[in-house]
Amino acid sequence: MNPITRKLVAKELHLYRWLLVGGTAAGLAGLLSATTGEVGFNIGFIVWLTAVIALGVMLALFGVASERKERSQLFILSLPLSHRDYVRAKLLGLLTCFVLAWAVLSAGALALIAVMPGIPDGLLPYGVLLCIFLLMNFSVVLCGALHIASEAAMGGLIILTNMSVSLFMMGVGRIPGLGEHMQAPAPVWNTPFWLLVAALLAATALALALPLFIAARRRDIL
Amino acid sequence: MHSNLFISQTDARPMYLQIVEQIRQRVAAGDWPPGQELPSIRALAADLRVSVITVKRAYLDLESEGVIVTRQGKGSFVADAQGLAKDMRLAQLDAHLAAAGEIARSLAMPEADLVERLRDALNQETTE
Amino acid sequence: MNAKVIEMTGVRKAFRFFTLEDVSLALEPGQIMGLVGPNGAGKSTTIRLLMGLLAPDAGSIRLLGHAMPEDQAVAKRDVGFVSDDMRLLQHASLAWHMDFIASIYPGWDAAYAATLLKRFGLHAGQVARSLSTGEQAKALLLLALARRPRLLVLDEPTSGLDPVARQELLTEFMDVLRDDSRSILFSSHNTLDVERISDRITFIDRGRVVAASDKEVFLERWRTLRLRVTGAAPAWQLPEIVHRDVDGSFVTLTVDGFSEEFLARLGAPVQEVHRMNLEDIFVATVMHSRQAQEARPS
Numbered sequence: 001m002n003p004i005t006r007k008l009v010a011k012e013l014h015l016y017r018w019l020l021v022g023g024t025a026a027g028l029a030g031l032l033s034a035t036t037g038e039v040g041f042n043i044g045f046i047v048w049l050t051a052v053i054a055l056g057v058m059l060a061l062f063g064v065a066s067e068r069k070e071r072s073q074l075f076i077l078s079l080p081l082s083h084r085d086y087v088r089a090k091l092l093g094l095l096t097c098f099v100l101a102w103a104v105l106s107a108g109a110l111a112l113i114a115v116m117p118g119i120p121d122g123l124l125p126y127g128v129l130l131c132i133f134l135l136m137n138f139s140v141v142l143c144g145a146l147h148i149a150s151e152a153a154m155g156g157l158i159i160l161t162n163m164s165v166s167l168f169m170m171g172v173g174r175i176p177g178l179g180e181h182m183q184a185p186a187p188v189w190n191t192p193f194w195l196l197v198a199a200l201l202a203a204t205a206l207a208l209a210l211p212l213f214i215a216a217r218r219r220d221i222l
Numbered sequence: 223m224h225s226n227l228f229i230s231q232t233d234a235r236p237m238y239l240q241i242v243e244q245i246r247q248r249v250a251a252g253d254w255p256p257g258q259e260l261p262s263i264r265a266l267a268a269d270l271r272v273s274v275i276t277v278k279r280a281y282l283d284l285e286s287e288g289v290i291v292t293r294q295g296k297g298s299f300v301a302d303a304q305g306l307a308k309d310m311r312l313a314q315l316d317a318h319l320a321a322a323g324e325i326a327r328s329l330a331m332p333e334a335d336l337v338e339r340l341r342d343a344l345n346q347e348t349t350e
Numbered sequence: 351m352n353a354k355v356i357e358m359t360g361v362r363k364a365f366r367f368f369t370l371e372d373v374s375l376a377l378e379p380g381q382i383m384g385l386v387g388p389n390g391a392g393k394s395t396t397i398r399l400l401m402g403l404l405a406p407d408a409g410s411i412r413l414l415g416h417a418m419p420e421d422q423a424v425a426k427r428d429v430g431f432v433s434d435d436m437r438l439l440q441h442a443s444l445a446w447h448m449d450f451i452a453s454i455y456p457g458w459d460a461a462y463a464a465t466l467l468k469r470f471g472l473h474a475g476q477v478a479r480s481l482s483t484g485e486q487a488k489a490l491l492l493l494a495l496a497r498r499p500r501l502l503v504l505d506e507p508t509s510g511l512d513p514v515a516r517q518e519l520l521t522e523f524m525d526v527l528r529d530d531s532r533s534i535l536f537s538s539h540n541t542l543d544v545e546r547i548s549d550r551i552t553f554i555d556r557g558r559v560v561a562a563s564d565k566e567v568f569l570e571r572w573r574t575l576r577l578r579v580t581g582a583a584p585a586w587q588l589p590e591i592v593h594r595d596v597d598g599s600f601v602t603l604t605v606d607g608f609s610e611e612f613l614a615r616l617g618a619p620v621q622e623v624h625r626m627n628l629e630d631i632f633v634a635t636v637m638h639s640r641q642a643q644e645a646r647p648s
Contacts, residue, residue, distance in 0.1 A: 004423075004454065011439075011450065014446075015439065015441055067439075071435050071436055072437050072438060074435065074437070075437065075439065075490070078426065078431040078432070078436070079426065079454060080423050081422075081423050082422055083419075085423060219404075219405035220404045231542060237546070264380075264527060267524060267527065268527060271520050271521055271524045273382065273548055273549045275550075276566065279566055
């Protein structure tokens, strides 16, 4: 990674540090609330989920679209970098920002499931799948932000991805081999689980790689 | 030295001409003595905030008039103005006299009257 | 070093409603070129092509000897680019920007930056968001100037500035040129500034380069002549006459290519000969060019 890319990644981290701290704090607060009984669990889960999704959306929007709209993009483009460097740095920078918060909140959520006696450990595979799905979700939104200039289209993409989270949560429970083990006292790591993990990771990788082949290759940056 | 030159864009005369005239005046008055080095073209351009090409043109004109000499690689210097300033002044005088003669002829003024007027003018100068 | 700092040859770029056609531009080291043109003429497009932000459909672009847009990462190391629609990162402070730029460019002159900060009346601790348009413009120029780049490419650098700031900026520009290896390309509406400090001037209109010359050549070639004619004005067929204005027995000619020899060919007695300022030369050139374009069979 060349020095400019490194500096730009550091710049993203610096610029969004309060967003990350705030989002992580909100998510952790949700996890805390989840330890206080059933009502607390439901509220806490929603807070945690919202924190992760909102963080991803805001990073993608502020990190890409706002910069473009505010014409700060021109300032970055005046630096000694190519368009490819710019896209790579954006991708890496915003991904790093998200992953930092996501890793903490995912670890926290999984730890919560494992440690809390009231929550069956059979939920662990479900939890892992959900966390990876949220990572994939962010990657898709980020990929969209790097290619889509229209605000309306971006809005549409965000609505779609949000809907997909709900659909995923409802749908996973119906997958044979996954749903029936969710309430089990011990986690079941079976083939359907690993297949789904692989599929989600592949989709994530694709979403992150696409900008490097499309957006980065654009000859007209503006 | 050079910060005393003043270039005005609202002046009708082109900028390079203003530079030429102001340098010529200072040389003729003796403020810029013969042998003194002129500021480099770029330095003067930067001080006056005019383009390099304008100063270059002014220096070329001054050199062709013999007011300055440019030595390759060393810079521009006020020319040995001993005979030069005087030559310039004489040329100015001749031009004025020719113009006066022209006007006198057009008024059909006799020579004696013209000489009389010249004497008056000279006397006025010395009483100032 | 005789290599040109900027070399654009036959550049073409087509958009939906506008096409930049056959644009050629050359800048020698140590020179300052003013790019003048009406709104929408293609000045910003030309500059963005130069900086590698757009790719040409045809023609070649070399910036400090590097092919653009392919080698823009290397080329931009020595170029300071500021555009009037550029903004700082809104959430960061001016100090952050200065540190950021200083860490990227080895040529950063901290002392000079501090001087400019004071001269432009800016405070390092201010967040970009809280700066006015003019202050952001000055900040961006400070960031470019303090790096002491070999080439400054400026798109309407003085458009958002008050008269005092404008003068300060022009002083800094001319300071840059004390070093004859450094050059400036700037586009501007302000023909007064362009006339004062440019060595070379390029006129652009409707996507084409309409004229390009040394400034002094422009100022020497163009004149307005006032003549008094008896009877009808003769239909002079001289190519130097760009425009004629007849008001009764008074004729005003706008001439491109004035000389004693031209006066001889004109044959008529001339009452007054006036030099033209760059603004008038520019308007006359553009009008003439547009007439010629319209007359051309398509």
